[in-house]
Amino acid sequence: MELIFDIGQQGRRCTRLPQQDAGEKLPGKRYLRARPAELPEVTEADLVRHFTNLSRQNFCVDTNFYPLGSCTMKYNPKFTEEIARLDGFAGLHPLLPQLRRGGLLTQGALEVLANMERLLCAITGMGAFTLQPAAGAHGELTGVMIIAAYHRAKKHKRRYVLVPDSAHGTNPASAAIAGYEIINIPSNERGTMSLEALREKMTEEVAAVMMTCPNTLGLFESEIDAIAKMAHAKDALLYYDGANLNAILGRCRPGDIGFDVVHLNLHKTFSTPHGGGGPGSGPVGVRKDLEKFLPISRVTQREDGTFALDYQKPDTIGYIAPFYGNFLVILKAYAYILLLGKEGLLATAEHAVLNANYILARLKEHFAPPCGNARCMHECVLSAAPFLDHGVNALDVAKYLIDQGVHPPTVYFPLIVKEALMIEPTETESKETLDRFIACMTRAAETARRDPQALKEAPRTTPVRRLDETKAAREMRCAYL
């Protein structure tokens, strides 16, 4: 499609500003821009048509099955969108609580934060939460900073963070940015963390072990008790990447099984929309004795029942965000949790796991699952490796699915599975949708053997077909100037 900059004509306008008494003297010329920024000159109709047509070139949860593994693309309720638009929330300046008596002007917002912290503690079994991190990776960095503060307070000298080879890339990246060296721990033949390898690397120089549970193969780390014991014996902390919490909501709480620091992804588990890549929200929970390290501000409740913000925390890691997190996202997740309630949360995990196992059971004969696993949790990892002999890989299967109106699963991740296809159906999808998906995948498998070229040529139904990524990286045309 044409770019917005190429639509329209000189002089066209969309939004009109109020009439204004002009005539103030402008600052000296050396302070002013030489030429106006070349922004679009379009009518409102042009503008709306352009972006509406662009939107129609997207697959999304509201139009397509979107079983993107690790991303928990469940249906996003609509009433929460309405809540986030209420003027009492959307129109609130974040610095009001810092003014004298200003806290009284934001009691409703502070109450949301306090209630949400309490709910997340209950759901995860942790002692305290901060809602400030803006995304999962931001939560990881915050969590690792808390771990660093813990070791600093104990005068420990720690250099390493241990990360399983099946981990999300953000885990090693977050730990490295916080100043640690990374040691990779291999998975065993069952697809879970190798205890032998862990034992070998677990020294008094280890700050933390970062785990995802269930892990990215969709498997529960059944030896988690032993892992926790091993880490804690060296006073290393156990970190929980909450990307896959949807699998165990109410069934198992990270805080009960030895995790010391966790982050959650509200945009995954608690159904706030992903927005084409964000905004997310990545709250961090800690064991009660680590609460003092949480970033400031902290929400507190006074004796008279009113809420306030506390900045007087000598052991805090400091500020990790300008204010209180992605508040309007937190708000949506809060409303979602209240609507579901305890039973709804339990049912969410149960049906997420049921749906994933159904797909695994129906597709395992075609797409060799790694580790020969018979069962999974909320997602299953399959492999397109059986089709390599026919010249067909995971990407070809993915592109074929697009033509069938299905958003592809996550491909080539986890890295330890050859030609990985990582499928997370979520609890909100119906059996009919799953059956249609299974039929598509089965057809893909048959086509791979019979007519591999057909897969190689997919997709054909999209506005553009396969794109030249090498050219994009070489030419680096990243702005239209």
Next chain:
Amino acid sequence: MTPGERGRGYNMSDYIANTQRDTEEMLRAIGAKSIDDLFDVVAPAQTPKDFDVPPGRSEFEVMRHLRDLAAKNATNLTLFIGAGVYDHFIPAVVDHISGRSEFYTAYTPYQPECSQGTLQAIFEYQSAICRLTDMEIANASLYDGGTALYEAMMMARRITGRNRVLIDKAVSPIYRTIIYSYTRNLDIEFHEIPVQHGQTDRQALQEQLNDKTACAILQNPNFFGAIDDHADIVAQAHAHGVMAIASVYPVALGLLKTPGAMGFDIVTGEGQSLGLPLGFGGPYLGFMATKREFARKMPGRIVGQTSDIEGRTGYVLTLQAREQHIRREKATSNICSNEALCALRAVVFLSALGKEGFQELARQNYEKAEQTKRLLSQIKGVTVKQSSPTFNEFTVVLPRNPVEIVGRMIAKGFAAGFPLARYYPDMQNYMLVAVTEKRTKEEIAGYAQALEATLWS
């Protein structure tokens, strides 16, 4: 749970589609007796007996609860407070477009063929940011203005291989604290450049420039609202191989000299003022732009233009070799989720205002602040402190403690400003006042009257 028990009371309206019959059929296909069977990897001792979440409620009840909470917040205040977050008008088209679920219920565009909508919109956003800042390449967004500035500092460290950082004290104190918090575990030497008459102390800065320094971080307009032409500082920094980083307020770029024209190497800023609601602090939008030569060291996602196998123009995520999902611990940043929908809002906002309208927006902000300045300076005992020009925010010195005055102004319906002593202890009676295009002549006059009355009655 075994099928048939259907619930420890969960409701078929909990966004779950499986009926009892579906559940039974699926369990049969799996070869499991019950859903509990599927959880047998979780030991009974690992399962909580209970957890303290209340029973589910209907949409109506949850809405009522949230409306009640929203009503406990003050929405009828007239805002003269800014300090990095500004009360700007948002045209309805912004909500309309970002409210299209084709945009907001999509994920990161990893599969470009079925994500051209998001990809092209981000490409247009990146282009708009470059045009605003006069820079060559922008990323697809970071979390907010503060973390974006931290990322820029880390980027300069990577590029220069140096560990010394200069920060102007007129950079937002919130942003400075964020940078210090993130780097506590790293070996970085920070030097704060003092402020003189509300501006960067040029001589002090020059004395700190040397070939061990990675970057100098400045802000325009600075935290006190003062505007500056940093071209001379940038040139001096470059003479020592020091990178120049600017944090900017995008609305001001409708009027002010661009960071690109001043020669800055990395530009970041808070995009909240480009069509995002105040929202009690988020979600906001960190933007970042740089020169082409540094593109491969930039954090965050980047959309690039390319062509498909039939030669049609299309868009993809590019330069991914910098990113965590490929490079893991060697990535330029750990960022994964960003603020894509906020970036979409920003490009719709900028398109709605357009080339003419955006200049007018900036000019109105400037003019209304000037008019307010004049009215306030007529109040007995109030001095408008700046000698240098300002944009839409400025500092005043009050004859009484601003903390108390601001508290009393709230009762009169005004968020009167931000007392500076919280972050600058030597500025006890200073208050920061912001005026956007939304403030009417009547509101400004009413504000000045109320302030005078509060001070002197």
